[in-house]
Amino acid sequence: MTANAELQTLINAWLKQLKQRDLSSHTVEAYQRDVTQFIDFLAGHYEQEVNPASFDTLKAMDVRSFLAKRREQETTQSRSLARSLSGLRSFTLYLSEKDYPVSSAFKIVKSPRIPKSLPRPMSQNDALQMIALAGDVSSRPWENLRNQALLVLIYGCGLRISEALDLSYGERPKPDNVSVRITGKGKKQRDAPILPLIADAIQQYIKAAPFDFKDDDPLFRGVKGGRFSARQVQMIV
Known part of the structure; x- marks a missing residue:
């Protein structure tokens, strides 16, 4: 991960909070992977280390470019992309709660449409x-x-x-x-x-x-x- 020490500390604290809220280990691992991939994308895109302030200068285009790259490279399905956005929104909410300024990029970008399927009972x-x-x-x-x-x-x-x-x-x-x-x-x-x-x-x-x-x-x-x-x-x- 190309996050600086301060950002890495915040990520670890956020993941710890998710575990304390009884999210499944699968969800926590997926959210961690999504945030890691997004930070790697930002670091490569802007050719610099990512820090908490980077989330204040984000543009909606940055988020859309990240989702487009994931879809292109990994043939990622809409459901996985929607989950990625959910994980990133959760992390930026955590940053905001810790008084770090965060841009509105994740609020502007809409979740990908998930194809409708026949209803099934929820497990x-x-x-x-x-x-x-x-x-x-x-x-x-x-x-x-x-x-x-x-x-x-x-x-x-x-x-x-x-x-x-x-x-x-x-x-x-x-x-x-x-x-x-x-x-x-x-x-x-x-x-x-x-x-x-x-x-x-x-x-x-x-x-x-x-x-x-x-x-x-x-x-x-x-x-x-x-x-x-x-x-x-x-x-x-």
Whole structure:
């Protein structure tokens, strides 16, 4: 890697943080490889050592050129390129949290379109990995807890996104509940069984959220306090 000592120290600290957040070893290794390849690309492109300040002067064209080179040299699929962007965005978010200025290049560049395939049931490992990743997308800890609580509820109870988002604070799963009443399509109601870990995840989110909840308020809320939207959920997953 052609990163200077300061940047290498930051990368190591970021990887350590990812492991502490229970990301799978496969994901951590992939993210490390993606950042290494990007830094090597920058060093070769600009013929100089890469340091933290390099991420402040990045242009969208730099990111697009890196993705194009990977696609050309490795015949990399869109899904892998999208993951690369996810890893690089995670690292630049970490830099920002450590008060290093970062350019908006990664926000400008859109993820490659992934070809649609027939839907298949999500495996347990995939679900756990998705939940872990959802806890690492925001610089606000309460938002990460909300994201994880929402996905735990959806996966653990087999809910549609809209069904989970329609829940009010008063309808929330509580630690002593064995089920939660869900209103689905056509206003049909059913009772979904609740595991203790689901109620615990929701309780952690509620404690961390900067809101005074009332029974009629939406359970899952956005930054401004309104109901969290399905579009925002899709951006997380």
